[in-house]
Amino acid sequence: MANIASDPGHGGHGGNSGNSGGTDGSGAAGVSGPASAMGPGIPFDNDATLDLARRVRAAMARESIDGAGTAAAGAPMSPEAYKDKLAAALADAVVGWLMADGRSAIPGLRAESTAPASPRPASERMPGNGGAASQPGDAGASPRGQPAAATAAAAGDGKGELSEAIGFLGNPGAPTAEGAAGIGKLGEMLRGWRKQRLLPDPDKEVSVEVAIGRDESLDAAFLELLAGRRRAVGIVRTRGMAYNGSYSNAWSGTCSLVAPNILLTNHHVLNSPDVAAVAEVAFDFEVSAQELASGRNTVPAPGRSYLLRPEQLFVTSPTDNGLDYTFVWIDDAAATGATPLSMERAAFAIESGEKAFIIHHPNGKPKRVSLDDTDVVSAHPDGPLIHYTTDTEPGSSGAPVLDRSGRLIALHHASRRDSERLRTPEGVAPEYVNEGIKLAAIALDLESRRAGEASAMIDMVLGEIYGSDTLTGFFGAAGRQVGAVQAGAARVAELYGATDQDLDVGFWNIAPFAGRYTELAGDAAARVVDLGLDLWALGGTSPAATTALVQAIESKFGLQLQSLPLPDGAPQAQQSGAVMWNPETVECRPQPWPEDVGALFRLRGEDFAGETQPAPGAGDIFLRQPALFQVRGRGGLAFNLVPFDLGAAAADRGRRNTAAYILSRAIQEMIEHHGASHDWLLGGGFDAESTNASLAAWAGKGYTPASAQDEAGAALSYLKCPGSGVGQVFLSPNLSRLYGPQDVFRVSREKSQADYLSRFGEHRPLLLRLSARGAGAAPDAHPGQEAAFNARIDAALRRARG
Known part of the structure; x- marks a missing residue:
């Protein structure tokens, strides 16, 4: 009897979407050689015959008889008793086969009659619930017409126990939720x-x-x-200790190439590095187009074998309390000419x-x-x-x-x-x-x-x-914490629901989109929705372009975002900026700067004349007053948002540095005199290094400043305040230049940002996640001196008022 089992543990079914037999996950069907009730030497070349044979074996097992006329306990039966039981088993199997195939509808048919409960003696069972006997062409299977005994001898003893069925990871009949993860209309x-x-x-x-x-x-x-x-799909043939702890000489499953040297399959197919180390994979075990067109049903060669290298890569999730997947390294699989599945x-x-x-x-x-x-x-x-x-x-x-x-x-x-x-x-x-x-x-x-x-x-x-x-x-x-007791599908569902643990923010200058928003609104809407952020600070847009984008998002995806133009009341065609957010996950409220702080943004270059340090040129330091918003997430995370862009003034080093010091002074005034004690987040077109230096100059009271910049010059700065609810801050990979303490930011280098995003903006968006701080963690304190730069700005204010 062939001892190659296909896929230890898979509860597969066969034919017509499960309506014509196979197994239901309770056992494997073995049909070859003398043990078959259909008689020795019968080649099972079609699914219908094989299905019927499986049902016969399952029915015989239920009637507690074997092919030798003995009961399950080993006691011989009388010829008449054996005939009666065999006839009942055959009748039951045929009726089940006809009913499942849609040819008959006979009431009272036992539900389990469509699948074998234990089709082989215990000494011949394969590990797993779906280990069917090998078909012609399987590793170790006998060539067509070769005696089954020879096949069994070649394959080994195949000892092992049949495990319980692989269970589903979730309930397919669960009701569908109306909303989740900040999306009200799923x-x-x-x-x-x-x-x-x-x-x-x-x-x-x-x-x-x-x-x-x-x-x-x-x-x-x-x-x-x-x-x-x-071409990227292959057959895995292996042996050893199966996922359920039983041993088998051989079994097979399916796999796919998902990277030039990475293979993906189930854990119950490749459950350990040891099993993967002895496995072989073939991608060309298939009937050729010529043979198929000719009508010949010849068995192809087993295919060229490739070896796995689990010592280089082996990542698995268990079948029980896991997601039943395995990634493993494969040698030279790209030589097959296959393009990996993305x-x-x-x-x-x-x-x-x-x-x-x-x-x-x-x-x-x-x-x-x-x-x-x-x-x-x-x-x-x-x-x-x-x-x-x-x-x-x-x-x-x-x-x-x-x-x-x-x-x-x-x-x-x-x-x-x-x-x-x-x-x-x-x-x-x-x-x-x-x-x-x-x-x-x-x-x-x-x-x-x-x-x-x-x-x-x-x-x-x-x-x-x-x-x-x-x-x-x-x-x-990233940064999400779920209960340790959750595992597998339940854990994933909880991660989806943990949106209150973080706030995702993006800064993006979308001037190219604003110039063609009628044409690009639909595609831009898909990109914004796909990134799934809570809040966007957009630069280079116009009120009309922002409105078109918000409307496209709602009409295409049912997601209702809110937005405000920057500055408030800007002409419809004027390119300026906007803030756009998801009200399901975040509150965003515009705040006026107090008069004493607003005066800082009206300072001009000439107000700094006579300084010993390099002074900016004459004219406004800020072309327009930066906007201020208070942002609060549903989970309690909160920060002050300042989106701004220095524009052409950013090229003037003196003006750029002075703007950074003015912003830092404004934040200091807001914290010390106006109760703005939450974290601060600045983003847009400015210089990260000088801004971070100005923030660090007075960070002597438990504040932690950190900044980042991309290759195109867009930047963000983050000031973490004492008692902040934020733990880790994750950044998109394009934010490669970091300033300040290196433990504040974590760049998500494994994340990809598609190049097509440049179609809508002058650079790829700057993205960050503010993740809730774990219990007991505290922000770091970085002492500094604020007197020097405060003295400069105080002097400039006196000149401006004079």
Whole structure:
């Protein structure tokens, strides 16, 4: 009997979206050689025959008989008793097969009759719940027509126990939330993203519901995309101690190349470095196009094998209380000519009613693709999972799940009966339903893990995952803390809900957009929503352009943002600035500067004449008075926001330095005389180094100043006050020049910022996350001297008043 098990633990199902058999996750089906009730030497070349044989074996197991006419306890039965039990088992199996295939509807059929509970004797069982016997072409399988005994001898003894079924990570029948993570209308947001992805042309006269829910046709280019994607999908063959602690000589699963040397599959396929070290992967184990066109059904060669190097990279999450994924290093896989499947963070990856396509090696067979009956029946945007009816079998675990644009959206994980009675768009309740883990959830889990375990391997994987997750924003799980008792899917869901633990802010000069806002509003709206920030300070825009952007965000995604122009009352066509925020997560209130502070911003260059230090040229230091806002998040985090831009004056070193000192003096006056005790955040077009030096000059009372600048000259400065509720501050990777204490900022270098953002702004946006401080932490104090620069400004004020 063949001892190669496909995919230890996968509860796969076969045929017609689970409606024609396979297993339900309770056991593996072994059908080869003399032990088969169908007789020795019968090649199971089609799914229907194999399915019926499995049902016969399962029925025989339920009747407690084996092929030798003995009961389960080992006692021989009389010939008549054996015939009766065998006949009952055969009848039960045939009826179940006909019913599942839609050819009969006989009431009273036992639910478990569609899947084997224990198809093989204990000494021959494979680890996991889905370890089916190998098919022709599996590693260790006998060639067509070779005696099964030879196959068994080649494969080894295969001892091990069959574990319980792989459980689902979540409840596919859970009700859909109306809002989450600062998005009040999740449904509108989801439909907006799917239309953006699938129907980007606004002139198409097709509604989203028709295009996604009922139109079964695909763009012709999808065939080309799928042909390329399949080259990155392989079969894993390995052996050793399985995920459930039992031993097996061999099993197989599916995997995909997601970076030139990184492979992705399930934990229950590759559960340890030891198992990965003895594994082999083949990407070309498939029927050729020529053979398929000729109508011949020949078994292809096993394919060229590639070895895994877990000592270089091995990152896994367990099947129990985890997300059942494994990343592992693979040698020279790029030599196959395969383009790795891109991994993207996308909470709004797919919608119920769409299609989920899978490329896989079911039962260790040559590579196959499931294109029919592929309905997504559950896809909560605020959850880590999707559920679908796409055909899979044991051995499919670890396969990539693709949407109709060929994008990798999930990792196939398990199958089970549709106990929740989920329904397809046509109203049909499938017998089985599959579960996949969204790539966005895997990325979020990795980010959360890295916060507690510094790992170069996790960093390496995260460096290959692109985009933003809308619900968690650009920074994902960074800085978020969830209960230690949570694990797996529950942990990911809690991370999605932890929006009150941080505030995400962006500074962006969008002058190119403002000049073409009628044309670019839709695309700019998608970029802003995707970054998922709580608040934006925009420069180079106009009231009309800002209004167009806010309206596009609402019309496309259902997200209602609020905005204010800078300065208040600016002409519609005048380029100035704006503040835009999400009222679901943050309050933003404009504040007037007190008169004594406002006087500082009216100082001119000539007021500093006669100074021994370099004085600015004549004229205004600030072309307009900077704006001031009080910002407070739903979780209690608060700060004072000052967006401003020196414009052309930033090129004058004297004017730039003087402006920095004036701003620092203004903040000092606000803190000491006007009760502005919260943190301060400055952003826009100014010099970070001189601003940080001016802030540091008087930071002797427990204040911590830090600043950062990008290569294009845009900057931000942050003043952390005593008693601040902020712990870590995360920065986007373009903020590469840091000033001040090096422990204030953490640059998220693994995050990617798409180059297309430059289409809308003069530089990529400056992004930061203010993350809530943990209990017991306190801001650092950096002493300094304030007298020198205060004396200069006092003298300038006297001259101005004189």
